[in-house]
Amino acid sequence: MTFQLRRTELSDLPILLGWVPTSTDLVLWSGTSFHWPLDLDQLAQDLEAAPENGRILWTAVQGDGLPVGHASVITSDDGTIGRFGRVLINPVKRRKGYGRTLVERSVEAGFTETGIDLMTLGVYEHNRANRALYAELGFEETGVVFDTELDGRTRRLIEMSCPRTSFRPFHPWEEKTLTA
Numbered sequence: 001m002t003f004q005l006r007r008t009e010l011s012d013l014p015i016l017l018g019w020v021p022t023s024t025d026l027v028l029w030s031g032t033s034f035h036w037p038l039d040l041d042q043l044a045q046d047l048e049a050a051p052e053n054g055r056i057l058w059t060a061v062q063g064d065g066l067p068v069g070h071a072s073v074i075t076s077d078d079g080t081i082g083r084f085g086r087v088l089i090n091p092v093k094r095r096k097g098y099g100r101t102l103v104e105r106s107v108e109a110g111f112t113e114t115g116i117d118l119m120t121l122g123v124y125e126h127n128r129a130n131r132a133l134y135a136e137l138g139f140e141e142t143g144v145v146f147d148t149e150l151d152g153r154t155r156r157l158i159e160m161s162c163p164r165t166s167f168r169p170f171h172p173w174e175e176k177t178l179t180a
């Protein structure tokens with residue numbers, strides 16, 4: 001099954017909403033960008049304001065056109081730095097390799113579609129799989145950490161960054177296929 005990245009559309013939002021069933025999922029996905037309970041109005045306002053905020057939102061779709069994932073980059077005012085985030089895979093499609101492909105392709109799209117020189121992100125310290133994935137792509141931990149609240153517990157958020165020249169995608173875009 002093929003996997004493609006396209007810009008997020010209004011019609012994707014009800015599907016996306018269904019992938020964020022709890023307040024913990026909301027924070028894991030988007031930090032403090034939205035408030036709980038998440039609803040279509042918040043998502044629609046965010047999508048509408050994306051161009052003026054310098055944000056690009058992508059939906060990953062399977063070969064049959066069904067959305068399977070979501071990711072985003074927001075660029076700094078001077079256009080040199082991008083912040084990668086909002087990584088989300090449909091809960092019933094997890095652990096099949098979609099997340100890995102989504103991260104690879106959306107970071108690559110972030111570099112390609114904007115003029116940024118550096119991509120940054122924040123990842124929870126306990127999320128070892130994602131930290132390793134970002135490291136494989138060329139991200140390094142900057143040494144900066146933030147303490148954040150997640151489910152009443154303090155969790156460390158680790159800053160990582162990747163200069164354009166250090167980005168190492170796993171595969172050429174065209175060749176990547178996944179089995180459902």
Ligand SMILES: CC(C)(COP(=O)(O)OP(=O)(O)OC[C@H]1O[C@@H](n2cnc3c(N)ncnc32)[C@H](O)[C@@H]1OP(=O)(O)O)[C@@H](O)C(=O)NCCC(=O)NCCS
Nearest residue numbers: 028029087088089094095096097098099100101123129130
């Ligand atoms: C994080 C997320 C995008 C991963 O998507 P996915 O499709 O399950 O990821 P993949 O199947 O491509 O797996 C990527 C790697 O993470 C590992 N992994 C994925 N979920 C894991 C879990 N719950 N526990 C341990 N390892 C896990 C996989 O083994 C794989 O490692 P490998 O490449 O060394 O084999 C998905 O779990 C998700 O949407 N989570 C909720 C939102 C979130 O946490 N966003 C990320 C914030 S940094």
